[in-house]
Amino acid sequence: MSAAPQKAKAGGGTIDVVVRAIVPLNDLVTRFEFERPDGAPFPPFSPGAHTIVEMNDDGRPRKNPYSLMSDPSDTSHYAISVRRDDEGRGGSRFLHTAVSVGDRLSVSYPVNLFPLDLRARKHVFLAGGIGITPFLSMIAQLERQGGRWELHYACRSESLASYADDLTGRHANKVHVYYSDRKEALPLEDLLDGQPLGTHVYVCGPKGMIDWVKTTAADHGWPGDAVHAEEFLAPQPGDPFDVHLARSGIDVHVEPHESLLEAIERAGVDAPFLCRGGACGQCETDVIEADGELIHADHWLEDDQKASGKKIMPCVSRFAGKKLVLDR
Amino acid sequence: MSRFQFPESIASRPVYGTLEPRPGKAHLMIADAEGAEALLDLAVRDPALVRAAHIIYIPKGTGESYVPRLEMCGPAQFHVAPSYEASVPRLRRVLTDAHMGLQLYLAGTEGLMGQAMSEAIEHGLPQRSIQREHRGSVARRMQCVHCKGITEDVTTDPFVCAHCGLHLFVRDHYSRRLAAFQGVRVDAEDPGNVPDPVELYQ
Amino acid sequence: MTMQFNTETFRDDYSFRNSDWAIRRFPFPFHEDSYMYSVNMEQHRGGPEGSVYEKRFDVDEHYVSEMHDRALVLAEDPLRCQSLPHMTLAGWDLLELIMVSKSEDYPDLFELHRDGNQWRWINKPLGIDDTFTFLDETTLPYGPMEYITRQTQGDFAVLDQREENLWMDAGMVTTQADWSLDFDIGMNFFEWHAPVPRAHEMGIFKRALKFLLNVQQGSPARRLNWTMTVNPRLDTSPENYHKWGVEKTTLTPENIGAKQHLRVELQTFFRLPRSNALVFPIRCYLIAFQDIVTVPKWGRRLHRVVRDLPEDLADYKGFIANRPLMLDYLSQYDDGLPTSPGVWPDLETEPPLQK
Numbered sequence: 001m002s003a004a005p006q007k008a009k010a011g012g013g014t015i016d017v018v019v020r021a022i023v024p025l026n027d028l029v030t031r032f033e034f035e036r037p038d039g040a041p042f043p044p045f046s047p048g049a050h051t052i053v054e055m056n057d058d059g060r061p062r063k064n065p066y067s068l069m070s071d072p073s074d075t076s077h078y079a080i081s082v083r084r085d086d087e088g089r090g091g092s093r094f095l096h097t098a099v100s101v102g103d104r105l106s107v108s109y110p111v112n113l114f115p116l117d118l119r120a121r122k123h124v125f126l127a128g129g130i131g132i133t134p135f136l137s138m139i140a141q142l143e144r145q146g147g148r149w150e151l152h153y154a155c156r157s158e159s160l161a162s163y164a165d166d167l168t169g170r171h172a173n174k175v176h177v178y179y180s181d182r183k184e185a186l187p188l189e190d191l192l193d194g195q196p197l198g199t200h201v202y203v204c205g206p207k208g209m210i211d212w213v214k215t216t217a218a219d220h221g222w223p224g225d226a227v228h229a230e231e232f233l234a235p236q237p238g239d240p241f242d243v244h245l246a247r248s249g250i251d252v253h254v255e256p257h258e259s260l261l262e263a264i265e266r267a268g269v270d271a272p273f274l275c276r277g278g279a280c281g282q283c284e285t286d287v288i289e290a291d292g293e294l295i296h297a298d299h300w301l302e303d304d305q306k307a308s309g310k311k312i313m314p315c316v317s318r319f320a321g322k323k324l325v326l327d328r
Numbered sequence: 329m330s331r332f333q334f335p336e337s338i339a340s341r342p343v344y345g346t347l348e349p350r351p352g353k354a355h356l357m358i359a360d361a362e363g364a365e366a367l368l369d370l371a372v373r374d375p376a377l378v379r380a381a382h383i384i385y386i387p388k389g390t391g392e393s394y395v396p397r398l399e400m401c402g403p404a405q406f407h408v409a410p411s412y413e414a415s416v417p418r419l420r421r422v423l424t425d426a427h428m429g430l431q432l433y434l435a436g437t438e439g440l441m442g443q444a445m446s447e448a449i450e451h452g453l454p455q456r457s458i459q460r461e462h463r464g465s466v467a468r469r470m471q472c473v474h475c476k477g478i479t480e481d482v483t484t485d486p487f488v489c490a491h492c493g494l495h496l497f498v499r500d501h502y503s504r505r506l507a508a509f510q511g512v513r514v515d516a517e518d519p520g521n522v523p524d525p526v527e528l529y530q
Numbered sequence: 531m532t533m534q535f536n537t538e539t540f541r542d543d544y545s546f547r548n549s550d551w552a553i554r555r556f557p558f559p560f561h562e563d564s565y566m567y568s569v570n571m572e573q574h575r576g577g578p579e580g581s582v583y584e585k586r587f588d589v590d591e592h593y594v595s596e597m598h599d600r601a602l603v604l605a606e607d608p609l610r611c612q613s614l615p616h617m618t619l620a621g622w623d624l625l626e627l628i629m630v631s632k633s634e635d636y637p638d639l640f641e642l643h644r645d646g647n648q649w650r651w652i653n654k655p656l657g658i659d660d661t662f663t664f665l666d667e668t669t670l671p672y673g674p675m676e677y678i679t680r681q682t683q684g685d686f687a688v689l690d691q692r693e694e695n696l697w698m699d700a701g702m703v704t705t706q707a708d709w710s711l712d713f714d715i716g717m718n719f720f721e722w723h724a725p726v727p728r729a730h731e732m733g734i735f736k737r738a739l740k741f742l743l744n745v746q747q748g749s750p751a752r753r754l755n756w757t758m759t760v761n762p763r764l765d766t767s768p769e770n771y772h773k774w775g776v777e778k779t780t781l782t783p784e785n786i787g788a789k790q791h792l793r794v795e796l797q798t799f800f801r802l803p804r805s806n807a808l809v810f811p812i813r814c815y816l817i818a819f820q821d822i823v824t825v826p827k828w829g830r831r832l833h834r835v836v837r838d839l840p841e842d843l844a845d846y847k848g849f850i851a852n853r854p855l856m857l858d859y860l861s862q863y864d865d866g867l868p869t870s871p872g873v874w875p876d877l878e879t880e881p882p883l884q885k
Contacts, residue, residue: 338724338725338730339720339721339723339724339730340717340720340721340722340724340725341724471713473710473713473768473769473771474768474769474770474771474772476609476712494772499725500724501713501724501725502721503713503714503716503717504716504717504721505715505716506713510710510713510768512768512771513771513772513775516771516772516775516776517775517776517778517779517851518776518779519776
């Protein structure tokens with residue numbers, strides 16, 4: 001064996017795909033289905049996994065993470081559902097407006113940062129809006145294995161409730177939908193009460209919902225390891241800034257609608273990543289010098305690490321100030 | 329004094345803390361012998377918590393020393409069992425119908441805490457819903473790695489396996505599932521050369 | 531079939547032997563003249579042709595006899611193979627990984643024919659031809675992990691990933707370096723490594739865990755580990771320590787070359803796609819000292835490593851009592867010449883022994 005470990009390719013392997021179907025679900029959400037150009041089966045995946053879709057948006061490379069929502073036992077295709085974010089940096093808008101059936105894209109091997117705890121006696125799923133997507137693959141798997149589950153799904157309105165009809169049609173007794181425009185609230189305290197030992201709760205939705213579920217569960221005596229959460233932070237646009245990559249000896253300008261990580265990649269510097277959503281810790285980078293303010297947006301770094309000004313997660317975090325030097 | 333400061337050891341060896349009141353939907357407390365003192369301390373800090381609790385207590389040679397004082401705390405349910413084994417059917421009944429939000433408080437010997445914890449985890453209670461405070465005897469529950477038999481209340485190193493009769497040395501390697509430390513033949517490489525037993529932690 | 535399989539034993543009369551081919555491809559673990567713990571991970575994406583790193587699951591001349599030895603161990607002690615209830619899906623993952631890999635890497639030895647979930651598996655060296663339904667345990671004679679690992683060299687630890695840790699919740703362990711699956715099952719990464727000296731203080735396990743948690747589908751990894759064993763015994767379990775421990779005292783200057791073996795583990799790590807578990811195959815390779823020293827570079831280097839290893843590591847690896855005897859033997863094969871970097875034998879370029 002060699003003395004020096006080989007360097008892994010950032011983000012792991014990728015799979016070439018062809019868009020086989022584009023299915024608009026409502027005003028905001030569209031499903032994209034991929035197959036392989038040679039018709040070969042996809043690698044199997046575990047429910048809760050995401051894939052990173054690589055796009056070439058008018059010369060600008062974009063890599064966005066989306067939960068795989070297809071049935072994990074069906075390896076003929078992968079499917080994702082994408083909510084259009086008009087305020088965002090453009091990845092979701094690119095998929096909605098510039099991608100057609102038959103187009104070729106590249107997706108990463110599945111990575112799971114939100115797996116089922118297979119020891120659970122029962123799974124309780126709490127979805128907010130587009131946070132429904134990972135639960136679709138989880139439900140498909142549990143139905144096949146005969147696992148116990150229930151879903152509580154909070155949506156803005158009936159017209160924006162992706163997959164709600166389908167789910168309630170097939171699993172009327174297990175699926176509960178709450179519409180905020182009808183002043184319906186997800187009865188969290190009630191549903192945490194009386195769950196059998198070995199129940200695990202999973203929440204996917206906006207940050208406020210995740211915090212609410214975690215706090216309420218803790219108040220009811222649920223330990224943290226029985227409460228699972230996934231919040232993908234889409235990188236938010238911001239003011240442009242400049243960064244110097246000390247190891248590579250390169251200066252990079254970060255545009256308003258690209259992330260620091262994307263700018264580093266655009267400059268030809270290979271940087272590690274897995275989730276591109278501030279959760280997995282892979283892209284953690286040392287800050288050598290920062291004359292200005294690091295705008296931390298991740299939930300990986302501890303508060304003291306953020307305060308130290310010595311670390312940054314370039315997939316979601318930005319900078320405002322005169323000079324930023326990174327060890328990259 | 330029933331407290332003992334265990335020397336620092338390897339990562340599999342359990343570390344015990346001090347029982348703290350925690351929010352929860354139900355509170356189950358199991359203690360043996362001097363473990364009662366930890367529950368009494370808890371009752372001083374949070375009398376309402378202990379009044380809401382179900383206590384299972386195994387005096388294990390302490391006779392009536394602690395029973396009346398525990399009873400005085402006014403637990404919602406109070407059961408005195410002659411041994412851990414005798415309490416197991418009751419414990420299983422309680423765990424089978426328990427809900428998430430249950431807090432389990434264990435106090436006393438390592439053997440008692442380990443076995444009750446293993447039973448609770450087996451029933452689906454998350455490990456982080458369980459607190460442990462060691463009090464009293466430092467005797468160990470040992471598994472013979474060769475015959476798999478468990479020897480209770482081991483106080484010397486080496487000791488004789490109660491099942492196969494081999495002389496075993498006492499390791500700090502601990503299995504949560506078995507609720508036991510590992511015992512390995514002490515004279516495997518030199519049969520018959522068995523060192524004199526010494527008291528644990530001497 | 532192109533490969534010739536030895537008929538040999540790993541117990542009693544110890545008729546195990548390495549051919550010249552097996553000696554030259556032995557995974558010698560020391561890349562320099564000294565040894566200290568390190569995370570030493572690298573990608574498991576093939577290796578030089580004919581090396582043990584080339585295929586995902588290496589099959590060699592010892593295959594059939596090793597599987598026979600495993601069957602003997604399991605007949606004596608079924609607790610060597612266990613799977614906690616939530617690990618069944620990971621067992622199917624492992625079965626799929628091994629069947630697909632072996633049928634692609636050794637098409638002359640193994641065949642897999644799939645029609646949906648109806649699978650037919652042919653293992654020519656072991657004379658197996660079974661048809662079963664994938665993901666249906668009732669159609670196999672054993673659980674999926676046990677079924678496939680009774681047909682695959684090496685031990686297998688199947689690790690559940692949760693709470694930022696890895697949990698040894700299933701395994702097939704019959705060729706181990708003195709650890710007990712029955713005792714360690716259910717432990718997390720730090721707990722089952724607890725008895726290893728030094729490495730905790732050095733932060734080795736923290737770094738290794740961080741690496742392993744991020745091993746992804748399609749990107750397996752590997753590393754080597756090593757210890758010493760007297761006699762070519764695969765089953766050096768704590769369960770049987772009272773039977774094999776005494777063999778350590780049988781070494782003499784006359785028999786050490788034949789009896790003393792270097793034991794190397796090729797450890798690989800694969801993410802299992804359906805369960806998100808991680809499988810940790812631990813493949814054991816044995817080589818007699820007298821065979822190692824036929825490679826001059828390895829003879830020189832092994833002497834230096836054994837001589838300079840710190841006491842606590844020599845004790846943990848179980849050879850401190852025999853170290854003087856080992857050094858007397860090995861010093862005959864160390865002429866003090868420098869050695870080339872890296873693990874390969876370099877038979878063409880390294881000088882022969884100068885004494």
